[in-house]
Amino acid sequence: MKQADAIKTYLAQQIEEIKLGAVTAGQVSGDQRLIQDLGLDSLDYATCLLGCEKWLGIKVREEGVDWSQIQTVDQLAQFLEAQQPDA
Amino acid sequence: MILLDDHQPIPDAYTPGGMYRVRVGTDERLVDQARTLWGFARRALRDPLELALDPLAEPDIPPLADLESTRPAQTGCTRSTLTLFSSGTTGTPKPLQHDLASVMQRKRAGETGARWLLTYAPWRWAGLSVMLHVLKSQAILIVPDGLGPETLVRAAEQAGATHVSLTPSFLRRMELTCGEQALRTLPLQQVTFGGEAATQPVLDTAGRLWPTARISHVYASTEAGDVCAVSDGKAGIPQSKLTGERFGFTEDGELTIDGRATGDLWELRDGRYLFLGRRQEMINVGGAKVSPYEVESAALAIAGIIECRAYAVPSPLLGQVVALDYRGEADEKTALRTLREKLPKIAWPAQINRVDTIAMTDAGKTQRIERQNP
Numbered sequence: 152m153k154q155a156d157a158i159k160t161y162l163a164q165q166i167e168e169i170k171l172g173a174v175t176a177g178q179v180s181g182d183q184r185l186i187q188d189l190g191l192d193s194l195d196y197a198t199c200l201l202g203c204e205k206w207l208g209i210k211v212r213e214e215g216v217d218w219s220q221i222q223t224v225d226q227l228a229q230f231l232e233a234q235q236p237d238a
Numbered sequence: 239m240i241l242l243d244d245h246q247p248i249p250d251a252y253t254p255g256g257m258y259r260v261r262v263g264t265d266e267r268l269v270d271q272a273r274t275l276w277g278f279a280r281r282a283l284r285d286p287l288e289l290a291l292d293p294l295a296e297p298d299i300p301p302l303a304d305l306e307s308t309r310p311a312q313t314g315c316t317r318s319t320l321t322l323f324s325s326g327t328t329g330t331p332k333p334l335q336h337d338l339a340s341v342m343q344r345k346r347a348g349e350t351g352a353r354w355l356l357t358y359a360p361w362r363w364a365g366l367s368v369m370l371h372v373l374k375s376q377a378i379l380i381v382p383d384g385l386g387p388e389t390l391v392r393a394a395e396q397a398g399a400t401h402v403s404l405t406p407s408f409l410r411r412m413e414l415t416c417g418e419q420a421l422r423t424l425p426l427q428q429v430t431f432g433g434e435a436a437t438q439p440v441l442d443t444a445g446r447l448w449p450t451a452r453i454s455h456v457y458a459s460t461e462a463g464d465v466c467a468v469s470d471g472k473a474g475i476p477q478s479k480l481t482g483e484r485f486g487f488t489e490d491g492e493l494t495i496d497g498r499a500t501g502d503l504w505e506l507r508d509g510r511y512l513f514l515g516r517r518q519e520m521i522n523v524g525g526a527k528v529s530p531y532e533v534e535s536a537a538l539a540i541a542g543i544i545e546c547r548a549y550a551v552p553s554p555l556l557g558q559v560v561a562l563d564y565r566g567e568a569d570e571k572t573a574l575r576t577l578r579e580k581l582p583k584i585a586w587p588a589q590i591n592r593v594d595t596i597a598m599t600d601a602g603k604t605q606r607i608e609r610q611n612p
Binding site for chain 2: 168171193194196197198200201202205211213216218
């Protein structure tokens with residue numbers, strides 16, 4: 152099982168790739184909002200999520216998820232941490 | 239490998255007026271299946287016979303008994319029919335009956351001395367269609383021992399195949415497995431693509447491999463049978479060939495033939511209809527439709543990608559997003575960057591996987607619907 156910090160690091164790399172280097176991993180901090188601050192759109196967000204699913208070997212369970220509550224890098228990392236089977 | 243021609247004996251073991259169920263075997267039984275079907279097809283051209291291909295062969299198709307209510311009448315058979323099962327656009331398999339005489343009437347007789355290589359499973363429409371064309375032309379059918387690319391190329395070499403019908407995906411697979419040199423030596427006079435969109439690079443590749451051959455592509459479906467053929471060396475179908483009483487298009491570009499939906503989506507561009515994909519294959523990214531062919535064409539133009547498939551994966555945020563599997567030396571990051579430069583954003587693969595094999599159906603088509611787990 153991967154901890155939220157490790158997931159956050161991976162997310163930062165994902166965001167750098169998705170933004171084609173317009174944002175570097177080093178510039179990404181936990182309290183930044185994915186859409187408003189980092190400039191991701193819904194497709195970027197979905198791509199990011201899918202990349203994490205592949206990396207973590209999980210399938211995100213959608214039931215009861217309130218996506219409006221998952222806005223920052225930290226929130227997404229914590230959400231993904233909790234999605235792992237051993238969590 | 240066997241050669242089938244008009245001198246083969248016609249089998250007697252069938253039930254006149256009844257459904258003859260041809261059980262599908264594995265590659266090892268291909269020759270027997272082809273021989274059986276060949277015999278019954280010849281018989282059906284002479285005597286009334288209802289020939290139905292056994293849906294039990296397909297693991298995802300319900301047993302025949304469940305389809306009883308839609309099964310064609312079995313009494314008073316005066317004309318031969320072929321019954322195939324298609325999942326069509328609804329995903330529910332249904333029997334589709336073709337009148338054999340009408341099917342044969344629509345076929346143009348080819349060259350008598352032609353030696354056709356059977357590259358499709360004979361229990362599929364594509365395989366049967368080749369078989370019936372060969373029967374009409376009084377030509378020779380080369381039945382390989384299996385449907386793998388090496389087996390097919392070997393059979394074509396040994397039996398001197400002059401005519402071949404194949405999917406674009408299968409040409410790519412043959413190129414990869416056997417190499418261009420082996421393909422160039424085949425004495426082909428006619429190459430016919432079907433089953434999938436024959437894109438311009440595919441037609442150009444065939445033209446380069448067999449410069450003296452006639453290269454054509456056909457549009458056919460289990461539901462409608464043979465529809466049209468194009469031999470001008472260009473991708474797409476001239477508008478005139480899909481115009482007339484039989485044809486119609488829905489608002490989103492689905493072709494209907496004789497009022498029946500085909501499940502195939504087309505786009506009219508510069509006087510030609512370009513195939514976008516099967517309705518079930520289209521990738522619905524947040525309500526926008528992405529054609530897997532568009533993504534695959536862009537991927538195949540990247541150095542180091544030799545075979546690929548684009549398909550939908552579920553996304554909690556957008557419903558579906560595009561995924562791409564590919565074979566080749568290209569690394570995933572470079573491939574992804576290149577695709578992002580070439581494609582509109584909606585078509586960017588959200589997931590890209592370098593894989594060892596690309597799934598293919600026994601009709602020789604790239605498998606675009608089955609989801610691969612992350």
